[in-house]
Amino acid sequence: MSVNIFGDQVTEERAENARLSSFVGAIAVGDLVKTTLGPKGMDKLLQSTSTGESMVTNDGATILKSIPFDNPAAKVLVNIAKVQDDEVGDGTTSVTVLSAELLREAEKLVDKKIHPQTIIEGYRIASKAALKQLDSLAVDNSDDSEKFRQDLTNIAKTTLSSKILSQDKEYFAKLAVDAILRLKGSTNLDHIQIIKKVGGKLSDSFLDEGFILDKRFGVSQPKKITNAKILIANTSMDTDKVKIFGAKIKVDATSKLAQLEKAEKAKMKAKVEKIKKFGINVFVNRQLIYDWPEQLFSDANINSIEHADFDGVERLALVTGGEVVSTFDNPEKVKLGHCDLIEEVIIGEDVMTKFSGVAAGQACTIVLRGATDQLLDEAERSLHDALSVLSQTTKETRTVLGGGCSEMNMSKAVEQAAQNESGKKSLAVEAFARALRQLPTILCDNAGFDSSELVSKLRSSIYNGLTGSGLDLNSGDIQDMRELGIVESYKLKKAVVSSASEAAEVLLRVDNIIRAKPRTADRGH
Amino acid sequence: MQAPPQSMEMPDMSNAIVAQDEMGRPFIIVKDQGSKERSHGIDAIKSHILAARQVSTILKTSLGPRGLDKILISPDGEINITNDGATILSQMELSNEIAKLLVELSKSQDNEIGDGTTGVVVLTGALLDQSLELIEKGIHPIKIANGFENACKIAVENLDKIADEVVIHEDLKDNLLPSSDLFKAAKTSLGSKIVSKSHDKFAKMAVECVLNVADLSRKDVDFELIKVEGKLGGSIDDSKLINGITIDKDFSHPQMPKSFEDLKIAILTCPFEPPKPKTKHKLEISTIEEFKNLQDYEQNKFTEMIAKVKESGANLVICQWGFDDEANHLLLSNDLPAVRWVGGSDLERIAMATNGRIVPRFEDLTPEKLGHAEKIREVVMGTTRERMLVIEGCENTKTVTCLIRGSNKMIVDESIRSLHDSLCVVRNLIKDNRIIYGGGAAEISCSLKISEEADKQKGIDQYAFRAFSQALDVIPMSLAENSGLDPIETLTTLKSQQVNEKNSNIGVDCLGNHQNDMKKLFVIETLIGKRQQLLLATQLTRMVLKINDVIISGKDQY
DSSP states (O other): OOOOOOOOTTTEEEHHHHHHHHHHHHHHHHHHHHHHOSSSSSEEEOOTTOOOOOOEOOHHHHHHHEEEEEEEHHHHHHHHHHHHHTTTSSSSHHHHHHHHHHHHHHHHHTTTTTHHHHHHHHHHHHHHHHHHHHHOOOOOOTSSSHHHHHHHHHHHHHHHTGGGGGHHHHHHHHHHHHHHHHHTTOOOGGGEEEEEEBBSSSSGGGGSSSEEEEEEOOOOOSSSEEEEEEEEEEESOOOOOOSSEEEEEEOHHHHHHHHHHHHHHHHHHHHHHHTTTTTTSEEESSSOOOOHHHHHHHTTOOOEEEOOHHHHHHHHHHHHHHOESOOOGGGGGGGOOEEEEEEEETTTTTTEEEEEEEEOOOOOEEEEEEESSHHHHHHHHHHHHHHHHHHHHHHHHHEEETTHHHHHHHHHHHHHHHHHHHHHHHHHHHHHHHHHHHHHEEEEHHHTSSSSHHHHHHHHHTTTTTTTTEEEEETTTTHHHHHTEEEEEEEHHHHHHHHHHHHHHHHHHEEEEEEEEOOOTTTTO | OOOOOSOOOOOOOSSSSSEOOOSSSSEETEEEEGGGGEEEHHHHHHHHHHHHHHHHHHHHTOOOOOOOEEEOTTTTTTTTOOHHHHHHHHHBBBOOHHHHHHHHHHHHHHHSSSSHHHHOOOOHHHHHHOOOOOOTOOOOHHHHHHHHHHHHHHHHHHHHOEEEEOOOSSGGGGGGGGGHHHHHHHHHTTSSSSSGGGGGHHHHHHHHHHHHHHETTTTTTTGGGGGEEEEEESSSOOEEEEEEESSSSBSTTTSOOOOOEEEEEEEEEOSSOOOOOOSOOOOOOHHHHHHHHHHHHHHHHHHHHHHHHTTTTEEEEHHHHHHHHHHHHHHHHTTTTEOOOOHHHHHHHHHHHHHHHHOOOOGGGGGGOEEEEEEEEEEEETTTTEEEEEEEEESTTOEEEEEESSSHHHHHHHHHHHHHHHHHHHHHHHHHEEETTTTHHHHHHHHHHHHHTTOOOTHHHHHHHHHHHHHHHHHHHHHHHTTSSSSHEEEEHHHHHHHHTTTTTTTOTTTTOOBBBBHHHTEEEEEHHHOOOOOOOHHHHHHHHHHOEEEEOOOOOO
């Protein structure tokens, strides 16, 4: 006699089944993004069935975000990739692949009847050993600004080499490093504006020292202003309505209406007069400026820009050193923005306003050019990845070597740790080392080299004490990574190892999956 | 008016239970019998027991430090990974009534004690399982229940006897050392959870939190003062305790200073906006003078508001509502950093922490009502624009915030639940410092005691006592099973060891420490928690055994 305790359509998977379903799901996700790993990784074309839009990308997080998964384990991995993206900005594919590999190894151990908790214990020992090794490998060059800059350029190059920008990585690496160094330690990437314009080739992209606003001056105002004094405002320049709730205008004669209209106009005029008192020659407003006030500004030889959005205003305030203003009674208290030259420039087919020779140079603009929208989108994503990694590196300045070097070194340390463990745990520790070695193996496979051959070469080279060796995926042999300049951020690598082992642990602990009845679109029936 | 329908619709006679009166006319006893389900007598009890058993088998694998987790998928496809009994049960979408009772059971354990929610369900399942055998022997369910009740009494007495006391140091700092009892207790409660990766950190966090807010003289802990905040990103190790308050907001104007010291905080629940009287009103403007007056009024209002705040000496404004653009700028130009849209509960906590008063109107603002704290700073996380404000060095040092980090949502959620559990354990210890030893030691000792008492009983109670003692054995057996040990062998060894060594601290060695004495391993549980488990489980068993007829009326037809 069995009793059904669950509600309608609730399904339950138990013990082995549950474990199997989470392993299968996670490994499938890992295999899905595996081929995009490394400088020779391939891209994915994602097509939306509902809108028909397509996207070409190689960014793990973007791929995973766009695919709807049903498997809970797959969702965990997607989540991990997303967090990696938010925290470090890159390494999303690595983290997914590593956790999938860890689970693949765990599956084998579970088949050997090893308790999942024992595997977890082993994995914890292993990840601790790996992180310790990583820590000892890390190099900090932040004291030497010349060397640090070189480090940053190398990190940018390594990050970009696996992306669409790899053809022009030298150029873009320099671009990204310049942009980041302008931020002077801030990690707020909003200050770097990326403008995409179709047309031209990728290497036509450029970093603009100044600031480019995708807006134009008002009609019939001069196109060029030198020695500009800028007032940045957030105020309504349309009708400036009465804000008191419930106020309503009621008149009983047309003449009165006309008077009121006049009063309204006078109010606006008074506002413009107040603004004039600031002694400015450029007025930038976040909100709309109506024709009449615009005309008043033109008469007063003040150039006006309307409807610059939130980000635009905020960035402009940063670059020009002005304050965002909403009241205009105290001109002496307000800091105005300054810049040497404002002019309209033509990028591609569009006219934009360029502020150059700005007072505070924290913000800057990168203009990306490229053949198609998809290309530009992917270029933006890649550049964003590089910028995020760089900005995080300015905080955590240590670096480690790429090209499978760090992974192999960690794997070595983990294997040594395994030898010191007694009991079943040591099997799990060894499995962790194997999973780490999978990353260089996949790098080789993707580049079309004989992975078994190359990885074992790399392994022997590192075991022989050449801790700087890694895979040179252009020539297909083992090289010193430091010489090749293949450098990655320590924070990135650390996040990859710790998040991946956390994710694997979460999934390993599962022995039961209970799925509630899916909510259906038509409620009630 | 419409005429009522002439004939009533004939009831569906095919399924109805029909009796006949003395005239031979049929009348219906139970209408629509076909759409109703009824089970009664032994069948009903048996099916209930089976349902309860199913629930407890699901939970059984989550018991103990090596218990496993469950993935729960909500109707919207959200996933939740947990091994907290109460959470699992509440999200399982159970339809069976008895199963729902078990959910309630674990909830009440959660509310009272906050820990041991899995254990109580497993114990109930075991008790019901045992009573099934007795029922099959033909023993009346109520008699079984009575016997259980008596056995439970003896078990609870036994618990009191074997209980030990932990030391809570007078000096609060001493309790934070890894050697202190409180610390070790917090650590035990975290053992089975995912956070055991950074075990010491969380244990320390729990103890520090509770001690910070505890009133040791009254033995009272106000959980309102502890806020556990989860934030995605980083690893579990990055979680930390903040002696102050975090607000998940940033300053209202991007150019306000990001950090400054010596705060005088005005806590407002009135918006920096033109006044909006609550009564419905209409303001009609018909002349230019009125229009102008209104404009002046509007502008003066803002300056007035700011002046009021400034007058009171405040240098930080925290407001529940939004700011008008103009007001926002005025705040900036008057050097009044401000935070807007702060939620009600956050506002209360800020007021409590800084000894400030929540002020509903600008007119009421006085220097005495301001809150005081040492420092505020803006913390930026990761590459996205995640920012939060941290207020530190509050005047009322008792408020604490635990900031939990983790690489994904599931980990963060689960860590928050785990931390909550261990907070509860520490709180319970402060309330009542008596403990018993875990790892099934207490259950084994009670089981031995009851089976000893069983032979002294007359009549059916003897059977019930034995059944109760066997049910208690299920806990150490499940612990052993989850740890990959042979359950029967482990249990028998432990039992003989307890009897031979007259040591009631012998329990299951879940973590492979080669040590069975739980006192040495310091695996403890609170006495009140364990007692509650026994009492609740027995109560629920009695309730289930008493039900002998279930009528489920048919679903509404639509």
